Amino acid sequence: MKQLQRTSRLRTAAVGALTVCGALVLSACGSDDNSGGSGSETSKAAGNISCGGEGKLLASGSSAQKNAMDVWTQTYQSACDTTQLNYKPTGSGAGIQEFLQGKTAFAGSDSALEPGEVAKSKKVCKGGQAVDLPMVGGPIAVTYNLEGVDDLVLDAETLAEIFDSKITKWNDPAIKKLNPDAKLPSTKIQAFHRSDESGTTDNFTKYLNTAAPGSWKHEPAKAWAGKGGQGADGSSGIATNVKQNDGAIGYAELSYATGNDLNTVKLDTGAKEPVEATTGNASKAIADAKVVGQGKDLALELNYKTQAESAYPIVLATYEIVCDQGNKKETLAATKSFLKYTASEDGQKALAEKGYAPIPEEIITKVRSTIDGLK
Amino acid sequence: MATDHPPAAADPAHPAVPLKGATRKGDRIFLGLSRGSGIALLAIMAAIAVFLTWRAALAISADEANFLTAFEWDANATPPRFGIAVLAFGTVVSSLIAMIVAVPVAVGIALFISHYAPRKLATPLGYVIDLLAAVPSIVYGLWGALFLVPHLSGLYEWLDDYFGWSGILTYEGGAARSLFTAGILLAIMILPIVTNVSREVFRQAPKMHEEAALALGATRWEVIRVSVLPFGRSGVISASMLGLGRALGETMAVATVLSPSFLIHASLLQPGGGTFAQNIAAGFKEAGATGRDALIASGLVLFVITLLVNGAARLIIARRKEYSGANA
Numbered sequence: 001m002k003q004l005q006r007t008s009r010l011r012t013a014a015v016g017a018l019t020v021c022g023a024l025v026l027s028a029c030g031s032d033d034n035s036g037g038s039g040s041e042t043s044k045a046a047g048n049i050s051c052g053g054e055g056k057l058l059a060s061g062s063s064a065q066k067n068a069m070d071v072w073t074q075t076y077q078s079a080c081d082t083t084q085l086n087y088k089p090t091g092s093g094a095g096i097q098e099f100l101q102g103k104t105a106f107a108g109s110d111s112a113l114e115p116g117e118v119a120k121s122k123k124v125c126k127g128g129q130a131v132d133l134p135m136v137g138g139p140i141a142v143t144y145n146l147e148g149v150d151d152l153v154l155d156a157e158t159l160a161e162i163f164d165s166k167i168t169k170w171n172d173p174a175i176k177k178l179n180p181d182a183k184l185p186s187t188k189i190q191a192f193h194r195s196d197e198s199g200t201t202d203n204f205t206k207y208l209n210t211a212a213p214g215s216w217k218h219e220p221a222k223a224w225a226g227k228g229g230q231g232a233d234g235s236s237g238i239a240t241n242v243k244q245n246d247g248a249i250g251y252a253e254l255s256y257a258t259g260n261d262l263n264t265v266k267l268d269t270g271a272k273e274p275v276e277a278t279t280g281n282a283s284k285a286i287a288d289a290k291v292v293g294q295g296k297d298l299a300l301e302l303n304y305k306t307q308a309e310s311a312y313p314i315v316l317a318t319y320e321i322v323c324d325q326g327n328k329k330e331t332l333a334a335t336k337s338f339l340k341y342t343a344s345e346d347g348q349k350a351l352a353e354k355g356y357a358p359i360p361e362e363i364i365t366k367v368r369s370t371i372d373g374l375k
Numbered sequence: 376m377a378t379d380h381p382p383a384a385a386d387p388a389h390p391a392v393p394l395k396g397a398t399r400k401g402d403r404i405f406l407g408l409s410r411g412s413g414i415a416l417l418a419i420m421a422a423i424a425v426f427l428t429w430r431a432a433l434a435i436s437a438d439e440a441n442f443l444t445a446f447e448w449d450a451n452a453t454p455p456r457f458g459i460a461v462l463a464f465g466t467v468v469s470s471l472i473a474m475i476v477a478v479p480v481a482v483g484i485a486l487f488i489s490h491y492a493p494r495k496l497a498t499p500l501g502y503v504i505d506l507l508a509a510v511p512s513i514v515y516g517l518w519g520a521l522f523l524v525p526h527l528s529g530l531y532e533w534l535d536d537y538f539g540w541s542g543i544l545t546y547e548g549g550a551a552r553s554l555f556t557a558g559i560l561l562a563i564m565i566l567p568i569v570t571n572v573s574r575e576v577f578r579q580a581p582k583m584h585e586e587a588a589l590a591l592g593a594t595r596w597e598v599i600r601v602s603v604l605p606f607g608r609s610g611v612i613s614a615s616m617l618g619l620g621r622a623l624g625e626t627m628a629v630a631t632v633l634s635p636s637f638l639i640h641a642s643l644l645q646p647g648g649g650t651f652a653q654n655i656a657a658g659f660k661e662a663g664a665t666g667r668d669a670l671i672a673s674g675l676v677l678f679v680i681t682l683l684v685n686g687a688a689r690l691i692i693a694r695r696k697e698y699s700g701a702n703a
Contacts (some may be wrong), residue, residue, distance in 0.1 A: 016420065037435050091660030190549050195635045197451070197661035222661050225450070230552055230634035230646045233657065234662075238519070244525050 049341045051080035051332030060088040061095020061108030064199055064253060066320050067354045068136045069108070072342050077351065081168035083334045092199050092221075095195060099321055100124060105331040106339070107321040112299035123322065128325025128375070130296040134369050135342055137357035139282035140314045143262040144249040145242050145336020148185065153178045155268040156211035162249060163191050163208065165228030170247060178268055185247075190329050192241050194252035195231030197222040201245065202250050205317035209302040211313065251314075254279065255355030267314070270307040281312035289317065291363065296324045296370050298363065315357065325375045336374050343367045431675045434668035442672070447637050448654065450669035451662060457669050459676050461637045465554055465648035466677065469629065470622040472558025472643070478615050480562075481569035488570075489577040490599060501574065508567035516631030519560040524632055527551040527559070531644050546644040552634040555643040557650070560628055565618030572617060577609030579613055609692045616688035623681055626652035635669050651677040 043081065056102050059069075066089040073085045090098070092109040096117060099107035102124045113121070134171045144152060149170075154162070158174050161167040167174060171184040194201045201224055208216035218225035232241045234251040239260040242248040250263075253276055257264050266274035274279055288306040295298035300371035304313045320339060327335060348358035359367065435442050437455055445458025484504070529553050535546035584602035593601065630653045633647035637680045655670045662670060 093661040093663060093666075162492075188548055195630070195633075196657040199661070221449075228548055231636060232552075232634065233630045240520060241550060241552075244521075248550075269658070 011351045020194075030150050048344060048346055049079040050337055051082065052337030053331065053335075054082035055084070055330060055334070057083050057085045057331055057334045057338060058065060058088075058104045059086070059092045059095075059106045059108065059320075060098050060104050061321075062092045062110045062199060062318050063089035064110055064138060064316065065089070065108045065136050067255060068328050068351055068356050070353055071350050072338075072347060076338055076341055077344075080337065083338070084336075093197075096321065098132070102328070105322070105328065105335045109321055110316060111202060112293070112297075112319060113321060118297075124134075124291060124326070125323030126326035128323050129272070130321050131292055131295075131324045131342075131370065132299040132319040132321055133339070134286075134298055134300050134359050134363055135320045135339075136318045136366065137282055137286045137311050137359055138316050138318070138355070139277045139279060139322050139357055140200055140207075140251055140315070140316060141252045141254045141257040141262075141277040142249065142251050142267075143239065143242050143260075144265060145246060145262065146185070146187065147246050147304060148337045149179075149182050150263060151182065151266070152263065153166065153266045153268050154273040156208065157215050159265075160208045160212040160215035162189055163193065163229060164218075164226045165191065167216070187247035190245050190248045191226075191229035191360075192232050192238050192248060193224040193226060193229055194235070194238065195224070195233050198234075199316060199318070200235065200251065200253065203316060206306045207314045218359060249300040253355065258355060267312060269311070269313055271311070273310070275310050275312045277312050277314070277353065279352045279357040281310050282315045283360050284308060284311040285313045286317060286357060287311075287360035289363070291366065296373070298366055298370065300363070317359070322372070322374060324373070327374060332374065336371060339371045339374075344372060390693035421457045427671055427675055430668045431672035434665060434672045437665055438669070439681060446639070448669075449657070450658070450666040455665045455669065459640055459651075459673050462649050462651045462654050462673060463676065463680070464639055464678065466623055466650040466652075468643065468648070469554045469557040469650060470619055472486050472555060472623045473561035474522040474619055475617060476559060476562035476617060477566050477569055480610070481566050481614070481618075482573055482611060484566075484570045485573035485577055486603070489602065490595070501571075504567045505622055508571065512564065512625060513627045513631070515560060517563050518626035519556070519628060519632040523560060524556060527556055533556075534644065535576050542641050545642040549646065550634070551644070552632055552646045553634065553644050555627045557633045558643075560632055561625055564625065564628060565621050568621060569611075569614045572668060573589050573607065573611050576607040576614070580606045595695060612688060612691055619684060620681060623677065623684070624652050625650075626656050629653040630656045675703040 012343070053158075055149065066087075067274045069087040069089075070266065073087060076085060076133040087108070088095075089108075092107075094103070094178045096109055096113070098104045100117065100120050100123075109132070114131055118129055122128075124130075142154070147151070154175065155178060158167060158178065161174065168189055169186055170189055171186045176184060202222045203219055205216070205218065205220040205225065216226075222232065230241070232238045232250070235256045238250040238252045239256040239262060242250045242262055243260055254264075256262075257277070263276045266276050268274050284306070285306050286300070286302065288308055288311060289300040290303070291298055297342040299319070300317050302315060302317060303311075306313050320342070322335060322339070343359075343364055348364060351358050356363075406667045434450070434455075438457055439454040440447060440456040440458050442458055444460050445456065446461055449455060449459075461542065467541040479630045484500075488500055488504075492500060528550040531551050534544045538544040539546070580603040584606070585598050588598045588602050631648050633649065633653060635649035635653060637649070638647050640647050650672050655674060658666060658670055
């Protein structure tokens with residue numbers, strides 16, 4: 001009897017294991033692969049890195065930078081094996097918090113420091129303060145899923161009205177006007193926004209608020225303020241839902257759009273041709289930004305209303321945050337050497353492959369000279 | 376214990392010594408260890424409670440809106456405005472839907488395993504249900520978002536067609552990411568817990584009662600109705616409360632399938648609403664100092680709700696003690 005029971009137990013365990021494996025395989029089908037290129041480029045770049053310092057280099061912050069950090073870490077680590085770099089994508093808020101508590105060497109953030117945070121930073125940065133270094137730019141793509149429409153042009157006004165539930169059907173005259181040749185169905189528009197607080201939402205609503213102030217009256221914020229629509233968790237949640245629903249529209253970093261084969265909206269910015277969301281076009285828009293940071297701080301004010309040829313204005317510029325003076329002695333050399341690499345030509349070039357936009361030459365030169373002067 | 380019950384009129388030659396015998400070294404060490412860990416546990420709990428209450432008090436005193444009734448959550452704004460009304464509603468409603476769906480099914484499965492299924496089938500079935508309980512909630516969440524949500528629109532339309540007149544089941548199209556969907560997903564998640572505990576209770580139903588019922592000419596169903604179900608009732612209630620506890624606190628699965636907003640719709644099928652745990656998961660990463668305290672305050676409210684629910688369950692069970700035997 002005992003023997004019998006044991007074999008049946010074994011058998012059920014096997015059945016169970018099979019069921020679980022099946023479930024895993026199923027869920028794996030839906031996971032998003034957002035890493036565009038392979039690691040082929042990494043070995044080439046390794047030559048120009050000057051290593052410095054040793055030991056652990058801790059950093060945390062913006063999850064929008066995660067893929068960029070991954071590439072950089074991999075390349076940097078293969079050249080400099082005395083430093084162990086560890087970037088935790090905890091979100092910008094938590095990243096700044098940890099940096100201000102002195103737990104990390106630098107923070108990644110989707111938005112520049114607030115005045116209050118700069119004041120607090122004087123505690124950690126002995127004799128100095130925290131500064132913003134723009135390092136990673138990224139286009140925010142507006143993705144949509146509409147049967148029979150592969151080419152869609154929208155402008156800031158219509159986007160604002162769509163995301164604020166003022167335009168609710170795809171064949172609305174405002175959309176028709178911008179797409180005279182498209183066959184627009186009468187499908188209901190399902191607008192998806194981020195349900196978690198995020199820098200992507202912050203930048204997207206900043207764009208709507210600046211470029212279409214008449215149609216978007218909500219204050220830009222990390223939490224979604226628009227009316228109606230549906231919320232989804234994370235950029236991957238947006239991508240999944242846009243893919244699943246006919247008539248859906250949403251916004252996410254470009255890598256999520258390309259990784260999920262989603263159509264992206266072309267923007268009518270007032271330039272001659274509608275602008276597509278590409279990394280190159282995003283860099284052109286960032287080139288139109290003004291540096292508003294004081295002293296060594298290089299916080300940017302993006303020009304969302306830019307009408308420059310093929311400049312894609314819905315971009316986010318993310319920063320690395322370090323002390324201009326008073327960085328921790330143990331990590332200063334390593335921080336400088338790593339940031340020098342990320343701001344270098346090779347470092348910026350590696351970005352484009354992952355759906356990020358390199359920071360344009362003018363600004364990145366300033367970043368480099370600030371990094372050289374870090375103490 | 377030994378001191379509570381002195382041996383009345385004991386042998387005068389051996390006063391109380393045999394009962395007090397716990398004086399060997401090992402006994403003392405064990406006593407110290409267990410007493411120490413008991414005290415440490417209480418101290419840690421108290422420290423956590425003090426910390427949470429303090430942070431929550433900070434947030435609530437900074438709150439410009441009514442913490443209990445406001446329909447908004449702008450905890451990071453200056454001045455911060457937030458309220459838990461929507462979260463409390465969403466948490467309770469999604470958990471209730473989960474209970475309404477899961478408990479009858481779970482009791483059915485438990486009865487099938489304990490009283491109907493042949494042994495060869497019952498044992499593996501029991502193991503499979505145990506396995507379901509071990510699946511991490513994020514996997515349920517992914518399955519919910521990728522499979523359940525796209526396949527629920529049909530059910531939603533049907534509900535709208537036949538019950539739309541009620542006002543609470545109207546559906547206007549769009550992705551089915553409402554409190555109702557969250558409730559169904561939660562039902563699937565709590566099913567294994569409720570089933571397992573109920574099954575164990577039904578198994579312990581006294582054989583004598585069942586045989587007596589059979590001897591009186593009862594059918595299988597009548598046996599279950601007159602002997603097994605009354606005996607297991609309090610056990611099923613405890614099992615449901617365990618499940619309800621999980622449903623109230625479930626985070627990732629709800630965060631993946633629900634489209635949250637700080638509005639309460641009359642219809643359960645409309646996207647919107649939110650739960651405490653989901654809101655904390657969504658807001659924590661980018662929260663500022665006040666925002667974080669506000670989330671902690673909302674967590675405390677969830678704690679109180681859970682406490683009330685458990686207290687209610689204890690009351691119900693205590694009232695039905697006569698049936699419960701060993702399972703009170």
